[in-house]
Amino acid sequence: MTSVLAPAPAAAPGKAGLGSARPMGAVRGPRAVPDPFLLTTGMMEQEEPYQWPPHSHDEHELIWSARGVVTILVDGRMWSVLPGTGLWIPRGVVHEGHMGGGVASRVTLFSPEAWTRGWKNTTAVNVNEAVQQLLVHLAHTGMPAEERLRAQQVCIDMLEPVESSNMSVPIPSDPRIRELVDSVLKDPSDDRSLEQWARRLNLSSRTITRTFGADVAMSFVHWRRLVRMRSAHGLLAQGMSVGAVGRRVGYGTTSAFVAAFRKVVGYTPGELLARD
Numbered sequence: 001m002t003s004v005l006a007p008a009p010a011a012a013p014g015k016a017g018l019g020s021a022r023p024m025g026a027v028r029g030p031r032a033v034p035d036p037f038l039l040t041t042g043m044m045e046q047e048e049p050y051q052w053p054p055h056s057h058d059e060h061e062l063i064w065s066a067r068g069v070v071t072i073l074v075d076g077r078m079w080s081v082l083p084g085t086g087l088w089i090p091r092g093v094v095h096e097g098h099m100g101g102g103v104a105s106r107v108t109l110f111s112p113e114a115w116t117r118g119w120k121n122t123t124a125v126n127v128n129e130a131v132q133q134l135l136v137h138l139a140h141t142g143m144p145a146e147e148r149l150r151a152q153q154v155c156i157d158m159l160e161p162v163e164s165s166n167m168s169v170p171i172p173s174d175p176r177i178r179e180l181v182d183s184v185l186k187d188p189s190d191d192r193s194l195e196q197w198a199r200r201l202n203l204s205s206r207t208i209t210r211t212f213g214a215d216v217a218m219s220f221v222h223w224r225r226l227v228r229m230r231s232a233h234g235l236l237a238q239g240m241s242v243g244a245v246g247r248r249v250g251y252g253t254t255s256a257f258v259a260a261f262r263k264v265v266g267y268t269p270g271e272l273l274a275r276d
Helices: 129-140 145-158 175-186 194-201 205-216 220-237 242-248 254-265 269-275
Strands: 039-045 050-056 060-067 070-074 077-081 085-089 095-099 104-110 123-126 168-170
Touching (some): 039 145, 070 085, 077 220, 129 145, 194 220, 254 269
16 A cells, blocks of 8 residues: 655665664655645555655645554654554655564645644644544545544544653764764664763764763763663553563663653653543
């Protein structure tokens, strides 16, 4: 099937990581929403990992997940889109992304001329069960134009912004620390210290600290903790146990992971699972 996530050919399956380099040569896709309608939804499910290169759309875009985690890099931040949430991206904004095998991703494109919400920047939104079912129903079911337009407007009206701090991590752009950034994003359990990284990169610890402060306004340790919690969110959503998630993201004990998770997120992994 054809996905509206990206109009350009994707990278080879299996290359599911996103680097810290800025997008170059991004492709802009054609309009997908036919007049006089408000939106259209595309669906994609693959057994193998899949990556979309940098691209943009002529319509506003909502990326959401029916199963698994979709990772999106946009505006210098890396976002985790979990089931029940979505990421709204304004028209023309370049982004790229990837998803693991078995993920069911969805993309809804909106006509900018008919857009009725006041959002100007990339926005995390709640995509509840009712909205998901109605969007899928509209994608698969024929109906009179007037009825379709009413249902599409209901979908737009039901989208609500949510707190985004747990979905995204700022990505440092300084090329001097790119190896560090890419390594931690690829493997959040990487526990090399600031001093070890300084020796590896032939930089001083102070230089690395100043670079993180200038690029993302936080320390290296704080940034790595955010990366770990973002990864933990996705693993928990996939059904992995709390203890296994803690080990996967670099914590030696479950109690240490739970304490760090609560400090960053505001509640424990168990409370997150209970909410879901």
